[in-house]
Amino acid sequence: MTIAIExxxxxxxxxxxxxxxxxxxxxxxxxELECREIGDGNLNYVFYIKELSGxxxxxIKQALPYAKVVGESWPLTLKRAAIEANALKxxxxxxxxxxxxxxxxxxxxxxxxxxxxxxxxxxxxxxxELESYPNxxxxxxxxxxxxxxxxxxxxxxPFEKKKLVxxxxxxxxxxxxxxxxxxxxxxxxxxxxxxxxxxEAVKAIWNNGTLKxxxxxxxxxxxxxxxxxxxxxxxxGSIFASETETKVIDPEFAFYGPIGFDVGLFLAxxxxxxxxxxxxxxxxxxxxIQQTWEIFSSEFSELWKTSxxxxxxxxxxxxxxxxxxxxxxxxxxxxxxxxxxxxxxHVKDLDSIEDDNQRINFKKQTLQIGEALILxxxxxxxxxxxxxxxxxxxx
Amino acid sequence: MTIAIExxxxxxxxxxxxxxxxxxxxxxxxxELECREIGDGNLNYVFYIKELSGxxxxxIKQALPYAKVVGESWPLTLKRAAIEANALKxxxxxxxxxxxxxxxxxxxxxxxxxxxxxxxxxxxxxxxELESYPNxxxxxxxxxxxxxxxxxxxxxxPFEKKKLVxxxxxxxxxxxxxxxxxxxxxxxxxxxxxxxxxxEAVKAIWNNGTLKxxxxxxxxxxxxxxxxxxxxxxxxGSIFASETETKVIDPEFAFYGPIGFDVGLFLAxxxxxxxxxxxxxxxxxxxxIQQTWEIFSSEFSELWKTSxxxxxxxxxxxxxxxxxxxxxxxxxxxxxxxxxxxxxxHVKDLDSIEDDNQRINFKKQTLQIGEALILxxxxxxxxxxxxxxxxxxxx
Numbered sequence: 001m002t003i004a005i006e007x008x009x010x011x012x013x014x015x016x017x018x019x020x021x022x023x024x025x026x027x028x029x030x031x032e033l034e035c036r037e038i039g040d041g042n043l044n045y046v047f048y049i050k051e052l053s054g055x056x057x058x059x060i061k062q063a064l065p066y067a068k069v070v071g072e073s074w075p076l077t078l079k080r081a082a083i084e085a086n087a088l089k090x091x092x093x094x095x096x097x098x099x100x101x102x103x104x105x106x107x108x109x110x111x112x113x114x115x116x117x118x119x120x121x122x123x124x125x126x127x128x129e130l131e132s133y134p135n136x137x138x139x140x141x142x143x144x145x146x147x148x149x150x151x152x153x154x155x156x157x158p159f160e161k162k163k164l165v166x167x168x169x170x171x172x173x174x175x176x177x178x179x180x181x182x183x184x185x186x187x188x189x190x191x192x193x194x195x196x197x198x199x200e201a202v203k204a205i206w207n208n209g210t211l212k213x214x215x216x217x218x219x220x221x222x223x224x225x226x227x228x229x230x231x232x233x234x235x236x237g238s239i240f241a242s243e244t245e246t247k248v249i250d251p252e253f254a255f256y257g258p259i260g261f262d263v264g265l266f267l268a269x270x271x272x273x274x275x276x277x278x279x280x281x282x283x284x285x286x287x288x289i290q291q292t293w294e295i296f297s298s299e300f301s302e303l304w305k306t307s308x309x310x311x312x313x314x315x316x317x318x319x320x321x322x323x324x325x326x327x328x329x330x331x332x333x334x335x336x337x338x339x340x341x342x343x344x345x346h347v348k349d350l351d352s353i354e355d356d357n358q359r360i361n362f363k364k365q366t367l368q369i370g371e372a373l374i375l376x377x378x379x380x381x382x383x384x385x386x387x388x389x390x391x392x393x394x395x
Numbered sequence: 396m397t398i399a400i401e402x403x404x405x406x407x408x409x410x411x412x413x414x415x416x417x418x419x420x421x422x423x424x425x426x427e428l429e430c431r432e433i434g435d436g437n438l439n440y441v442f443y444i445k446e447l448s449g450x451x452x453x454x455i456k457q458a459l460p461y462a463k464v465v466g467e468s469w470p471l472t473l474k475r476a477a478i479e480a481n482a483l484k485x486x487x488x489x490x491x492x493x494x495x496x497x498x499x500x501x502x503x504x505x506x507x508x509x510x511x512x513x514x515x516x517x518x519x520x521x522x523x524e525l526e527s528y529p530n531x532x533x534x535x536x537x538x539x540x541x542x543x544x545x546x547x548x549x550x551x552x553p554f555e556k557k558k559l560v561x562x563x564x565x566x567x568x569x570x571x572x573x574x575x576x577x578x579x580x581x582x583x584x585x586x587x588x589x590x591x592x593x594x595e596a597v598k599a600i601w602n603n604g605t606l607k608x609x610x611x612x613x614x615x616x617x618x619x620x621x622x623x624x625x626x627x628x629x630x631x632g633s634i635f636a637s638e639t640e641t642k643v644i645d646p647e648f649a650f651y652g653p654i655g656f657d658v659g660l661f662l663a664x665x666x667x668x669x670x671x672x673x674x675x676x677x678x679x680x681x682x683x684i685q686q687t688w689e690i691f692s693s694e695f696s697e698l699w700k701t702s703x704x705x706x707x708x709x710x711x712x713x714x715x716x717x718x719x720x721x722x723x724x725x726x727x728x729x730x731x732x733x734x735x736x737x738x739x740x741h742v743k744d745l746d747s748i749e750d751d752n753q754r755i756n757f758k759k760q761t762l763q764i765g766e767a768l769i770l771x772x773x774x775x776x777x778x779x780x781x782x783x784x785x786x787x788x789x790x
Binding site: 153158159162163165166169171172174175178183187209212213215216217219220223224225226227310311314315316317320321 | 548553554557558560561564566567569570573578582604607608610611612614615618619620621622705706709710711712715716
């Protein structure tokens with residue numbers, strides 16, 4: 001007879017994290033380990049654990065059963081830890097080297113043990129500091145093409161795809177996106193957070209029926225179109241980078257959704273940088289935008305040749321799919337720009353600008369660009385036309 | 396200590412079905428029961444069980460672990476029995492009286508015990524015999540509006556909807572549709588089955604790149620757009636009817652898909668009747684087509700008012716959703732018309748016509764109508780325009 005003691009969730013301490021790490025047989029048995037909790041404590045603990053005499057290190061990430069936002073605390077499913085870990089593993093099958101390696105998963109404790117990336121910097125921070133990431137768009141374009149193609153109906157047998165759709169059902173985290181990206185910013189909701197000087201611009205958005213209709217369509221697309229296994233939150237704060245390396249982290253919002261959502265979120269966060277930068281520094285970002293789409297679409301097209309989809313050779317079908325992804329990308333980018341300016345979750349790129357006039361001016365631009373991308377997403381046919389649009393709103 | 400003996404699947408005999416029925420406490424304990432297997436034996440056993448002295452009767456439907464088609468036998472998941480029974484129960488929540496009542500479900504034996512509907516006739520048979528079903532389109536329009544609205548994002552909380560999406564994941568049965576409706580008829584596949592006199596028309600379809608591109612888009616919509624819990628196979632052979640009653644049966648293909656697929660399949664099967672009928676008898680069917688869409692769209696619009704979807708009052712959004720359903724409906728109807736003429740599964744409406752010239756002429760018409768519906772689905776804006784199209788191809 002075995003007495004089964006059911007393991008229960010409890011949050012780790014630094015000491016607990018060290019004990020946990022020792023049991024993994026990752027470090028030599030006699031290694032002395034140092035541990036620091038380096039997360040922001042809002043959603044997860046992130047324990048950095050390293051040998052005192054040696055080079056080996058790892059990260060133990062533990063989901064907390066609540067989210068702390070604007071001082072409030074609300075319950076949040078622990079299942080997101082498994083979603084995140086499994087998405088990292090699934091995406092690593094196709095984009096190895098562009099995501100952290102997962103060493104172990106513990107669903108009960110909501111723990112993922114993974115590669116330590118602390119030699120890298122969060123891309124958003126680096127971009128704000130005008131650091132150079134010459135490989136950023138090349139890597140992200142490749143990451144997007146590989147992960148999205150290979151998890152779509154063009155890269156998978158329908159049985160395998162539908163299995164993944166169920167496995168990555170992620171209602172709670174999707175609801176956060178549905179509310180905070182697609183709904184609240186377009187209505188007078190208390191989650192919104194904007195500066196008084198933007199009130200007129202914000203009210204114009206709330207009263208813009210044409211815009212809201214297009215956002216409703218984009219939200220519908222987000223909620224119904226199970227095209228590929230998305231990262232689900234691919235902003236520049238979800239990317240670790242250096243001059244040579246790029247690693248996409250934190251896919252806890254992963255689910256089956258429209259491909260353009262991942263592409264659009266990344267581009268929107270680059271577009272914010274085109275607003276805040278000048279001259280050569282700005283051109284670097286424009287090039288990243290161009291290159292992201294070029295690499296994504298050319299690599300997606302290459303992968304298309306390997307597809308066993310029965311209509312893959314039907315003339316115009318690949319172009320139709322890429323056109324749909326492009327217009328979706330612009331629309332979702334527009335929603336992201338608006339919600340990052342007036343919604344609950346802002347970006348440091350804008351909020352850290354101290355000069356009030358400049359900051360407000362930039363925020364008005366991100367709102368205008370966002371609106372134009374949503375409304376003109378079917379008219380705009382190339383990244384050059386996106387650049388034309390960006391020019392028009394520069395002051 | 397309990398010794399658990401795992402129950403295993405075995406197919407029922409008539410004697411077994413009677414024993415099974417007795418255990419349900421549906422009949423009086425001393426009732427003598429008669430039993431007949433009335434299924435076609437290709438996919439399921441259907442046992443009709445009735446009191447010898449009394450009025451009570453029921454149906455025990457058992458899924459078989461294989462499908463027999465064109466003499467071949469291939470394995471087919473038993474899970475479809477649970478999908479079917481659960482879809483019946485879910486749809487009954489919103490369209491009570493329009494689906495058979497489910498009395499019991501046995502997942503291990505793949506059995507559904509349900510209401511006996513043997514006083515009704517399969518609508519396809521009745522329509523072929525020119526029987527009158529004055530309530531058919533009113534009931535089906537209502538069934539479509541109620542089941543599809545209430546299982547969509549407009550009728551459900553996103554958590555509940557996503558739970559149902561996973562519960563009704565139905566890869567094996569979807570694959571049959573993906574192959575037999577959206578792929579095989581448009582390529583030279585051995586599953587196709589058409590008369591030699593149609594060969595030229597069929598080859599024209601296989602060589603029509605424009606058509607194939609549109610079919611590829613419709614297939615993509617079928618495979619990605621989780622809009623509502625569909626019946627999944629709503630042809631006139633899935634409907635029991637009389638002058639007063641209508642019951643939708645056999646939702647083993649149920650899954651979350653595009654709303655227009657259910658509407659389109661039903662309309663396509665009515666369109667076949669507009670091809671084979673003349674004069675007043677034909678007008679009856681045209682009226683059914685008109686009424687199905689009218690009842691569906693007006694009831695859907697009424698239900699829309701009850702929605703708690705945040706964009707429900709955004710001007711133009713309901714119209715956008717209904718327009719999308721309409722064009723999807725036409726496209727899916729077109730695919731159904733083509734596959735029912737040249738694909739694996741034919742309809743008796745056409746195949747039972749003995750005069751060779753007439754039959755071939757009708758089949759050419761269903762192919763032409765199907766093709767036109769697919770190609771012109773975004774141009775056609777009303778049922779009247781559909782009627783215009785039907786007229787054009789009459790000979």
